[in-house]
Amino acid sequence: MLPAHVSRTERILLFTALIFIIIIAVKMTAYVINIFLMAFFLTLLVLPFQFWLKKKGLSNLHAVLVITTVATLVILGIIVLTFLSFNSLVSDLPQYQTELNVRLQDLSAILSSMGISSSPNGAPAINLSNILSMGLVGVMSIFDAIMFLFFVGITTFFMLMEASNITERLEQRFGKDSDIMQQLSRMTGYVIDFIVVRTETNFIHGVLFGGFLAIMGIHGAILWGVLTFILGYIPYFGLIIAAVPAIFFAWIQFGIPGAIAVIAAVCVLNLVVENPVYSYLAAQKFEMPALIAIMSVIIWGWLLGLVGMLFSIPITLIVLLVFQMSDDLRWINEVLGVSHLFDDKKSKKTDNYPVAQKD
Numbered sequence: 001m002l003p004a005h006v007s008r009t010e011r012i013l014l015f016t017a018l019i020f021i022i023i024i025a026v027k028m029t030a031y032v033i034n035i036f037l038m039a040f041f042l043t044l045l046v047l048p049f050q051f052w053l054k055k056k057g058l059s060n061l062h063a064v065l066v067i068t069t070v071a072t073l074v075i076l077g078i079i080v081l082t083f084l085s086f087n088s089l090v091s092d093l094p095q096y097q098t099e100l101n102v103r104l105q106d107l108s109a110i111l112s113s114m115g116i117s118s119s120p121n122g123a124p125a126i127n128l129s130n131i132l133s134m135g136l137v138g139v140m141s142i143f144d145a146i147m148f149l150f151f152v153g154i155t156t157f158f159m160l161m162e163a164s165n166i167t168e169r170l171e172q173r174f175g176k177d178s179d180i181m182q183q184l185s186r187m188t189g190y191v192i193d194f195i196v197v198r199t200e201t202n203f204i205h206g207v208l209f210g211g212f213l214a215i216m217g218i219h220g221a222i223l224w225g226v227l228t229f230i231l232g233y234i235p236y237f238g239l240i241i242a243a244v245p246a247i248f249f250a251w252i253q254f255g256i257p258g259a260i261a262v263i264a265a266v267c268v269l270n271l272v273v274e275n276p277v278y279s280y281l282a283a284q285k286f287e288m289p290a291l292i293a294i295m296s297v298i299i300w301g302w303l304l305g306l307v308g309m310l311f312s313i314p315i316t317l318i319v320l321l322v323f324q325m326s327d328d329l330r331w332i333n334e335v336l337g338v339s340h341l342f343d344d345k346k347s348k349k350t351d352n353y354p355v356a357q358k359d
Contacts, residue, residue, distance in 0.1 A: 026303050034307040035148065039155035041311055043163065044192050045199060046071065050160060064160045072153075078226060085223040096219065099252045106255070180325075187321045190341075191314055198313075202232035205239070205273045209246075212265050216258070219249045233310040235293040239270065289337050292316065317341075 026033060046067050053063035089096075174180045210225020218224070224246040231238035243266045250258035296316040300308030308315070320338055323329040333339040 023303065030304050030308075031148075034304055035151045035155055037304070037311055037315070038152045038307060039159055041191075041195055041314055042071075042152070042156045043159040044188065045195050046160070047163065047188075047192060048196065050163075060161065060164055064157065067160065068153075068157055075149075081222050082226050085220050085226075089220040089223065092219065096249070096252055103252055103255065183321075183325045187318065187325075190321060191317060194314055194317060198233060201273060202229045205229070205232055205269060208269055208273065209243075209265065212269075213246055213250075213262070216250065216254075216261065218246055218253065218258075218262070220245070230310070233313075234297055235313060236290070237297060238309075239266070239274075288313070288316070288341070292336055292338065 050063050050067055053066055054060065058066065170184065171181060206225045206229030209228045210221050213221035213224055224242065227245070228239065228242040231242040234241070243262070247259050247262045247266075250262040254261075293313065293316075296312040297309050300312040300315055302308075320333055320336075320341070323332045324339070330339075333341075
């Protein structure tokens, strides 16, 4: 608490300085924060499964071991399929370059017929090898990626092991039926609902889109399906970014009709999966204003990189929940137009989620 004699202007300046200090600290420790965030959200994602296993009679340790084994097998399967698809894409790169040259020549002829001058020589203006090399420059090395995933996995494992103990300590500190515990339970339920529903929706979207591309015979269909599943967590931009490579390779292989077919499939899947399916799966609709969602992607992406972009909505949701839990900050949610997310009538189902269950 600040002394009573501190003026309002001084309070505002101190508060602004504190925000900047926090931003700088987050930026400088982004790697560690990313590990914690990924582990935290993965823990919330599998908590319902852990509760279910414990209700079936498994101990906390056995439930965590089962979850770890299943998750490891699923992740390894996805990595293997993605690697095989990517390896096939790289090995056939000369063929794709030849097809691209043909498409560029056709495009040059069309532009010439329209009176638009093109390159005097017929050399292609796009080199796929250079594009691939540039794309891999910003990606961490295989060793760094393995170490990052290892730390995430270890942190997630021990978070699951400690979930029940943390709940017991919080209940001892604040009381089992206290307002703080009810708010924490509600916050956990909100985030679990969103992550689970978003994951289910992304999985459906990725499988359908990858399957459609495979039926069409698009190169790297599995890779583009996995990319759709991952980038689907980014609101508005993610699915569009994930569709660009598939549209590009459809154009290389089948020309403009192929690209149009993939674009049409993307539009249809967005209408079918992102609207009725997502609304059906959602325990409640997380209707966040578009401006807040976009700003969340920009701000958290700038601070934390790709992890911040992928989990921008859950992170923002947690921040908004903290505002809602504070009498002094609740007005921020009202100004942002998100206070309806925390109405008691809409959040009854989320109260069914405890912060964690004890053995």
